[in-house]
Amino acid sequence: MKNILLKITNLKVKSKEKEILQGMNLQIKRGEVQVLLGPNASGKSTLAKVILGNPKYKVIKGKIIFGGKDITNLASEKRVKLGLAMAWQAPPAIKGIKLSQLLKKISKEELNIFEGKELLERDVNVDFSGGEKKISELLQILALKPKLIILDEIDSGLDIKKLEIVAKIIKEKLVEKNASVLIITHSGQILNFLKPDLVNVMIEGKIICEAKDFRKVLGIIKKYGYEKCKRCETRPKK
Amino acid sequence: MKNVKDVKPVLKNKANFWQIDHRVENIFSIEGIIVLPSPDAWEKFDWTRNFFGEKPKEGYFVWVKKEVDFPLSTCITIASPKISQNLSNLLVVEKGIRAKANVVCSAKENNLYGVHRAKGKIILKEGASLEYNHFHRWGQKDFVNPDYEFFLRKNSRLIYNYQNLLPPENLELKTKIHCGENSSLNLKFVINSLNSKVKVNDLVFLEGKNAQGIVRLRLLGREKSEIEAVSQMFAIAPSRGHLDCQGLLIEKTAKISLVPQLICQNKDSQITHEASLGKISEEELAYLRTRGLTEKEAIDLIVSGFLII
Numbered sequence: 001m002k003n004i005l006l007k008i009t010n011l012k013v014k015s016k017e018k019e020i021l022q023g024m025n026l027q028i029k030r031g032e033v034q035v036l037l038g039p040n041a042s043g044k045s046t047l048a049k050v051i052l053g054n055p056k057y058k059v060i061k062g063k064i065i066f067g068g069k070d071i072t073n074l075a076s077e078k079r080v081k082l083g084l085a086m087a088w089q090a091p092p093a094i095k096g097i098k099l100s101q102l103l104k105k106i107s108k109e110e111l112n113i114f115e116g117k118e119l120l121e122r123d124v125n126v127d128f129s130g131g132e133k134k135i136s137e138l139l140q141i142l143a144l145k146p147k148l149i150i151l152d153e154i155d156s157g158l159d160i161k162k163l164e165i166v167a168k169i170i171k172e173k174l175v176e177k178n179a180s181v182l183i184i185t186h187s188g189q190i191l192n193f194l195k196p197d198l199v200n201v202m203i204e205g206k207i208i209c210e211a212k213d214f215r216k217v218l219g220i221i222k223k224y225g226y227e228k229c230k231r232c233e234t235r236p237k238k
Numbered sequence: 239m240k241n242v243k244d245v246k247p248v249l250k251n252k253a254n255f256w257q258i259d260h261r262v263e264n265i266f267s268i269e270g271i272i273v274l275p276s277p278d279a280w281e282k283f284d285w286t287r288n289f290f291g292e293k294p295k296e297g298y299f300v301w302v303k304k305e306v307d308f309p310l311s312t313c314i315t316i317a318s319p320k321i322s323q324n325l326s327n328l329l330v331v332e333k334g335i336r337a338k339a340n341v342v343c344s345a346k347e348n349n350l351y352g353v354h355r356a357k358g359k360i361i362l363k364e365g366a367s368l369e370y371n372h373f374h375r376w377g378q379k380d381f382v383n384p385d386y387e388f389f390l391r392k393n394s395r396l397i398y399n400y401q402n403l404l405p406p407e408n409l410e411l412k413t414k415i416h417c418g419e420n421s422s423l424n425l426k427f428v429i430n431s432l433n434s435k436v437k438v439n440d441l442v443f444l445e446g447k448n449a450q451g452i453v454r455l456r457l458l459g460r461e462k463s464e465i466e467a468v469s470q471m472f473a474i475a476p477s478r479g480h481l482d483c484q485g486l487l488i489e490k491t492a493k494i495s496l497v498p499q500l501i502c503q504n505k506d507s508q509i510t511h512e513a514s515l516g517k518i519s520e521e522e523l524a525y526l527r528t529r530g531l532t533e534k535e536a537i538d539l540i541v542s543g544f545l546i547i
Contacts, residue, residue, distance in 0.1 A: 049524075052528045053527075054524050054528075055524065056520070056524065075527070075532075076524065076527035076528055077527045077528075077530050077531055077532050077533075080527075080528060080529065080530040081530060085528070086528055088525065088528075091525060092519060092521045092522045092525050094522055094525070094526070094539075094540065094543055095543050095544065095546075096542065096543025096544060096545070096546035097539060097540075097542070097543040102529065102539075105529075105531070105535075105539070106529045106530050106531070123543070140529055144529065144530060
């Protein structure tokens with residue numbers, strides 16, 4: 001139990017009267033890399049935002065335990081202080097605030113900028129390309145020195161070279177430093193670089209499958225689509 | 239509660255003027271820069287009468303005839319309860335001279351129920367250049383009514399930055415700017431409000447051939463405030479101009495009305511505008527909170543970014 005960093009039990013969440021998460025269960029151990037795969041609108045990004053405490057979503061049932069503490073109703077910034085962080089899939093632009101200014105404000109200690117130096121004197125996410133946004137998100141995450149990082153579609157829209165750079169940063173600065181990582185992806189491109197310990201498949205607001213061999217799961221999804229996952233009889237029972 | 243700090247100007251034997259209530263506290267001229275109380279200037283220089291109109295009761299006169307490497311400084315303070323200032327100010331920058339002026343008007347305490355009326359004329363002669371930084375720090379019960387008129391002669395340049403760092407209960411800010419041939423204007427107004435009624439009216443007259451004017455207004459609607467802003471630009475000669483007016487409602491109890499108006503009287507001129515009013519984006523707030531900032535810290539950061547123009 002002590003080794004469990006995040007434990008989500010029977011989580012039901014709604015937004016504007018629509019139930020998006022319909023009884024989610026998820027556990028992530030310290031230092032573990034997990035993947036959340038799922039089709040569009042399956043609730044992956046919602047789950048990420050709910051874990052980080054986005055006030056737009058209302059938890060109607062279930063619990064989120066992080067580091068042994070119930071954070072279900074905790075303010076977003078307090079969850080971050082406990083060691084949670086998230087890379088946004090589509091981060092908003094903050095006009096008039098330079099990335100260097102934001103990093104300085106949120107950094108726990110002086111940050112060694114090894115990538116994306118050219119972004120520092122630009123307004124946060126204003127006219128950033130897709131790849132630049134991903135680098136900016138990673139720099140902000142590193143500044144927070146988190147224990148668990150949720151990467152929401154960190155590999156979407158990246159060319160192979162940028163994907164390698166992003167994967168290298170995640171591997172060297174987070175995974176190898178024993179941080180836990182939850183990768184949300186629907187393409188699965190980045191998994192070959194990061195080799196996750198566990199893969200989860202999420203459909204219609206629930207995790208319906210978990211498996212260790214990410215290549216096998218990706219292969220099935222690629223060949224038959226997510227419909228096959230729904231019918232899968234060999235999936236391990238939770 | 240707002241905290242009104244005691245603002246003191248830098249007074250190191252540089253050209254300056256400091257008035258407290260109705261009393262001239264400090265005044266200093268140097269070679270080439272004449273600083274006088276306005277009533278004295280009226281008596282001493284006949285030509286000033288054309289600008290003052292009627293004999294001034296109080297205020298400052300600054301005549302810049304020589305370029306210096308430090309900013310001129312004027313400071314008008316209300317320090318006693320129920321003071322009613324009625325200032326007439328005149329600043330003249332001579333031909334080809336570059337100058338910078340830091341102008342501070344403030345109340346020493348928060349609840350002095352002061353009245354500050356200021357009529358000002360600022361003349362930039364041919365080829366002159368002025369950076370005019372105007373800061374207000376008022377108490378919560380003050381009434382403030384600056385009414386300034388700028389004359390930009392041929393080839394002159396004006397950068398005018400106005401900020402009310404601490405807003406009074408009532409602010410009526412009127413500004414007229416006449417832009418002559420080939421002159422350029424860059425005006426930036428940051429209007430703050432807190433339990434305030436604010437009326438802003440700026441009028442830019444592009445009167446000379448090839449005059450250029452840019453006006454940037456940033457309006458911040460805080461608690462129980464009402465801001466009415468009218469920003470007008472008249473293209474009279476072949477000229478170019480742009481209005482950029484944006485307002486941000488921080489509290490639900492705030493209200494902003496904004497009217498950008500372009501009046502074109504010359505077919506060879508081009509004037510444009512952009513305007514927007516809105517609240518702080520929930521998404522931006524949520525984003526910054528996932529970076530560990532509290533809601534208040536996130537709002538402050540977003541507002542500081544909004545004010546950078």
